[in-house]
Amino acid sequence: MLKVRIMPTLLYRDFELVKGVGFDSWRGIGSAMQAIRVYNMREVDELIFLDITATREGREPDFELIDDLADECFMPLTVGGGIRSLDDVRRLLDVGADKVAINSEAIRNPVLIYDVARQFGSQCVVVSIDVKRTGRSNEVCTHSGTKATGVDPVAFATEMAKLGAGEILLTSIERDGTMEGYDLELMRQVSEALPIPVIASGGAGSYENFYQALTEGKAAAVAAASMFHFTEQTPLAAKKYLCERGLPVRL
Amino acid sequence: MKKVAILEYGMGNIDSVFRAVEECGANPVRTCDAAEIRDADCIILPGVGAFGDAIQKIRERRLDEIVAERVLDRGIPFLGICLGMQLLADKSHEFGEHRGLGWIRGEVVRLCPDNLSVLIPHVGWNEVHPQFDSPLLQGIRLGKDFYFVHSYHFICAKKENQLATTPYCGGFTSVIGEKNIFGVQFHPEKSQRVGFQLLRNFLAL
Numbered sequence: 001m002l003k004v005r006i007m008p009t010l011l012y013r014d015f016e017l018v019k020g021v022g023f024d025s026w027r028g029i030g031s032a033m034q035a036i037r038v039y040n041m042r043e044v045d046e047l048i049f050l051d052i053t054a055t056r057e058g059r060e061p062d063f064e065l066i067d068d069l070a071d072e073c074f075m076p077l078t079v080g081g082g083i084r085s086l087d088d089v090r091r092l093l094d095v096g097a098d099k100v101a102i103n104s105e106a107i108r109n110p111v112l113i114y115d116v117a118r119q120f121g122s123q124c125v126v127v128s129i130d131v132k133r134t135g136r137s138n139e140v141c142t143h144s145g146t147k148a149t150g151v152d153p154v155a156f157a158t159e160m161a162k163l164g165a166g167e168i169l170l171t172s173i174e175r176d177g178t179m180e181g182y183d184l185e186l187m188r189q190v191s192e193a194l195p196i197p198v199i200a201s202g203g204a205g206s207y208e209n210f211y212q213a214l215t216e217g218k219a220a221a222v223a224a225a226s227m228f229h230f231t232e233q234t235p236l237a238a239k240k241y242l243c244e245r246g247l248p249v250r251l
Numbered sequence: 252m253k254k255v256a257i258l259e260y261g262m263g264n265i266d267s268v269f270r271a272v273e274e275c276g277a278n279p280v281r282t283c284d285a286a287e288i289r290d291a292d293c294i295i296l297p298g299v300g301a302f303g304d305a306i307q308k309i310r311e312r313r314l315d316e317i318v319a320e321r322v323l324d325r326g327i328p329f330l331g332i333c334l335g336m337q338l339l340a341d342k343s344h345e346f347g348e349h350r351g352l353g354w355i356r357g358e359v360v361r362l363c364p365d366n367l368s369v370l371i372p373h374v375g376w377n378e379v380h381p382q383f384d385s386p387l388l389q390g391i392r393l394g395k396d397f398y399f400v401h402s403y404h405f406i407c408a409k410k411e412n413q414l415a416t417t418p419y420c421g422g423f424t425s426v427i428g429e430k431n432i433f434g435v436q437f438h439p440e441k442s443q444r445v446g447f448q449l450l451r452n453f454l455a456l
Contacts, residue, residue: 002419003376003396043443045376046398071270076398076441093299096266098400098441118346120262120300121334123372123400166372166400197370220370250376250396 003250004214004242005045005221006235007199008228010035012051012081019226021177023130023145029229032065036073044235045250046076048101048169048199048223050128052144054082055104063091070096078126078169084109089116093124101169103128104142107149107156110163117164126199127160128169129153131186138186145173157190157198165196169223172202177226179205187217199223207233207241214247253277253454256291258318258335260298260308268297268332271440275450285317293327293454294318297440298334302343302359302403305334306351315352322432323354328456329432336427336434337405345403355429356408362401365421372402373419379426379437381415387426387433388415389452395445397425397437404436431456 010032011018017035018026032049039047049069054061061082070077079092080101089100106113106127116125130141131153140151157168170190172183182203191198197220200213204224213219227233239249255272259265259281272279272295279295280287288294296318298305309315322329331339340351343359351359362371376396381388404423407413415426417436427434433453439446 001377002373005375040443067266070266074267074271074274074441074443074447076400076438093264094266096264096270098264098267098299098438118301119304122402123374124299166402167374195370196372197374221375 001248003045003248006210006238007046007048007221007223008039008044008235009048009050009201009223009225011225012049013053018052019177019229023173023176032069033072036069040072040074042234042236044075046078046221047073048078049080050101051081056143056146060084061088061092063095066092066097067095080126080128084112086112086115086119089120089124093120099124099126099166101126101128103130106160107140107142107151110159113160113163113165117166122164122166125165126167126169127157127165128171129157130171130173131183132173141173153186154189154193158193161194161196167197167199168194169199169201175203178203179226181205181209182213182217182222184212184217187213187219191218191220197221205231207238210238211242211245211247214242253292254290255279255454256288256294257281258288258294258296258314259283260305260312260314262298262300262305262308262334264299265297267440268295271447271450272454275447275454277454283312283314285313288317288321291321291327293456294322294329296329296331296335296338298332298338300334302334302337302345302351303347303349306338306349309338326431328453330453331434332440333401333436333438336436337403339427339432339434340405341408343403354432355412355427355434357412357427358406358408359403360406361403362420362423369420372400374400377417377419379415379417381426383411383414385414385426385428386456387428387449387452391445391448397439397442397446399425399437401436405434
């Protein structure tokens with residue numbers, strides 16, 4: 001049986017890993033290489049690495065850095081931030097990324113998703129969607145949450161899946177870093193509309209939050225950052241908890 | 252130290268395979284050069300991406316002929332990973348119909364969901380259940396989880412080539428083998444301890 005996945009997220013900015021709240025008030029939490037070595041030792045299911053300022057600063061991905069990190073990473077690695085072309089994707093895969101996460105460019109130039117899927121396969125295309133709640137509705141934001149687009153997340157995710165996206169990394173901006181739990185309604189709306197896996201992100205603070213996202217939220221995987229960086233909770237203990245509650249996990 | 256030729260033909264994350272082989276104590280080289288391939292003790296064909304592009308790139312570089320001479324004529328061990336496994340088939344139905352290497356009889360078709368909640372691509376950790384004894388799977392506990400990420404799967408024409416299966420979409424073939432030729436649908440290089448065990452088994456052949 002396919003197992004649910006727990007994925008630590010590493011956010012990278014100005015040469016170090018950071019953690020924020022609501023995509024803001026970033027604080028440094030140490031070296032990327034060190035974090036990858038620790039997660040490698042702990043045999044986590046998968047790792048997400050996002051360079052959160054690349055697009056805003058108009059930079060391309062830091063291929064050399066990814067090359068170094070991937071050399072130490074014997075688990076699946078998704079890399080995002082600053083990806084704008086087929087060539088960026090090719091170079092990232094070539095230095096050891098298993099999947100790429102595309103966010104801003106997916107809105108600006110959706111055809112890129114089709115092109116990447118066609119050339120490298122759907123399995124390596126993760127479309128990362130950041131969602132902000134405005135009044136009673138949700139809208140997709142780009143450029144690390146700084147630009148609102150007015151686009152509906154369910155419609156956008158559906159279009160991305162049609163174009164060939166293999167997975168959706170769905171982040172609630174309001175919940176990000178709060179450790180108050182995922183936006184379950186958002187997770188469920190998008191998961192139910194799609195034939196591809198959704199990775200819930202933004203807000204995890206407890207094992208119970210994982211359980212909720214995977215059951216009520218219908219997500220296929222859960223991502224968490226603050227919870228693993230700032231609390232005693234670990235991916236392994238999370239999996240034991242989920243196992244006791246009857247979900248399939250890899251132990 | 253064993254020399255391992257990791258075939259480089261412009262299709263995806265060769266670096267992780269290279270690093271994993273290195274960690275397993277062998278001496279990998281990324282190559283599409285005939286002399287280097289002839290010099291290697293075993294050959295790994297990695298690959299992510301679309302079947303059609305991949306087989307075209309392999310033929311353009313004449314890798315099929317160079318590798319066939321070593322693997323089919325000389326019998327040196329060969330391992331195809333993910334798309335590299337699928338390329339062993341007679342043909343694939345991914346975006347049209349493409350002729351494969353044809354070294355293990357079978358066809359590659361899209362995974363077909365057996366109920367509405369099954370998602371494609373098949374992404375994540377899933378069990379591998381051996382069907383036959385194989386040196387490749389030595390010492391790996393029954394039903395251990397490996398990392399998968401794919402939308403297509405290999406259907407063997409001959410039952411005895413199906414070395415292991417995985418329970419998804421009604422069950423599909425996750426390890427194939429015939430004599431010195433092997434293929435795995437999952438990524439041993441990304442499956443941590445158990446993946447390294449499989450790679451070491453291959454390197455010991």
